[in-house]
Structures are given as C-alpha cells and as structure tokens.
Amino acid sequence: MRVVFTKGPGTSYDIAVHRETGAGLAPRNGPGGHRYLPHDLVHFLVEAEAGIKLGVYGRLAAGDNGLFWPADPTERAKAARRRKSRPVKPSPQAQADMARSEELAAIALPVWEVRHGHAQALPAYVPAGEMPAELERIVSRFDAYADRWHALPVGGSLTLTW
Template sequence: MQVVFTKGPGTSYDIAVHRGTGASLAPRNGPGGHPYLPHDLVHLLVEQVAGIELGVFGQLAAGDNGLFWPADPAERAKAARHRKSKGAKRSDRAKKDMTRSEELAGIAVPVWEVRRGFAKTLPAYVTRNEIPPVVEQIVGRLDDYADRWHALPVGESLTVTW
C-alpha cells in the first residue's frame, strides 16, 4: 500500500491511499497540526515501527475504508450501507491497536519535539520512566521524515509504503 501526503498551506495536507485490497479510496484532508509532522504520517510511522497490525493503516491495507470513502459513488453507497448495518463494531484487537497507536504517538511526538528543541520539557503526562523502549525507534523514524516534509513545497507530495 502506498500512502501519499500532499502538502497544503500552513500545516494542512491531503492524504491519498493506493492499495491492492478493497475499493479505491478518495483522497481526504488531514487534520493538520504540526509543520514538521502531519498527524497521519505520525500514526503511519508509529504503527509501522511498533508493529501495530490493526491500527488505522493496517485496517486500510486489509481492505477496510477507515476514515476514507470509496472513490466510486456506487462503492461509496455500498460502504455507507455497510457502516450502518455494522454500526461502530470493531474487534477488540482493532480497538487495542488503535488505542496503542494513539498512546505511542502521544508520547513519541513530545519526546521528538524536546530532542529537536521545539519544546523545552515533556508534558506532565509523559514521564521519562514510562517511555516505552519502542519510542526511541519511533523518534528516529520521525526524524527521518520531519525535515523532508518541512522542506517540501506546497503542492508537492511525500509517499510512504506500508
């Protein structure tokens, strides 16, 4: 699966997913947030490094639509019916993986910001004794992509393989 992040003005971005399983997905706007690390890029890297199989991107790779809609209107209508009949059901494993992705992202980004000099201290909810060892690897991957993203001109893209 290829995930394409296209830089917009400020901290905005679009995200497109090209995958081999499931309906083709329409691109969508990302939630923005950080000038060096788009929110969805952080989650993709966290899930890759931590081996989170059923986070946002693992579910997309497996054919689920996640926060996206199919590009084809007929597929979109089918997906909407499926969501209504399925309700908010998610497997316990998927819920745990999504929670783990959020937790690790919530720790890794502040650790990265302190190391890069964007913040002076860690937030109160992150104590040095409670930083999981995998966070070091995640911070390294954030570093791999942060400067590339920041230097990217508006309208240009960064593609990451899942």
C-alpha cells in the same frame, strides 16, 4: 499499499491511499496542526515501527475504509448503506492496536519536539526516565521524515509503503 501525504498551505495536507485490497479510496484532508510531523504521518510511522497490525494503516491495507470513502460513487453509496445498517465494531485486538497507536504517538511526538527545540518541556503524562527502545526507534523514525516534510513546497508529496 502506498500512502501519499501531500502538503497544503500552512499545516494542512491531503492523504491518499492506494491499496491492493478493498475499494479504491478517495483522498481526504488530514487534520493538520504540525509543521514537521502531520498527524496521519505520525500514526503511519508509529504503527510501522511498532509493528501494529490492526491500527489505521493495517486495517486500511486489509480492506477497511477507515475514515476514507470509496472513490467510486456506486461503492460510496454501498459503503454508506452498510455503515447505517451494520455499524462495524472493531475487534478487541483492533481496539487494543488503535489504543496502542494513540498512546505511542502521544508520547513520541512530544519527545521529538523537545529534542528538536520545538517545545520547552514534556507534558506531565510522558513518563520520566529512560525511554523504552521501541519509543527511541519511533522518535528516530520521526527524525528520518520531519525535515523532509517541512522542506516540501506546497503541493509536494511524501510516499510511504505499508
């Protein structure tokens, strides 16, 4: 699966997913809010580095639509009917993986921001002391993409493979 993050004005961006399994998905706007590490890019990097199988991107690769809608109008209508008639409750493992993705992102991003002078101090919920190796790897992964994203012009893209 290829995921394309396209920079918009300010901190906005679009995200497109090109996958082998499931309906083709329409691109959507990301929540924005960060000049160096957009929210959806953070989750991609966290889930890839931590080996999270049923987070946002693993589920998309497996055919789940997540927060996306099928690009084909007929498929979109079918998906809307399915969501209304049979809401899908994620499995306990998928719920745990999503929670782990959120937890790691919530810790790793502020660590990266402090290390790079974009924040003064860590939030109180970030554990003090030595960082676990997994979090160090995630923060290093952020280092590999943050400046590349920031340097992109509006309309420029980063493509990552899941």
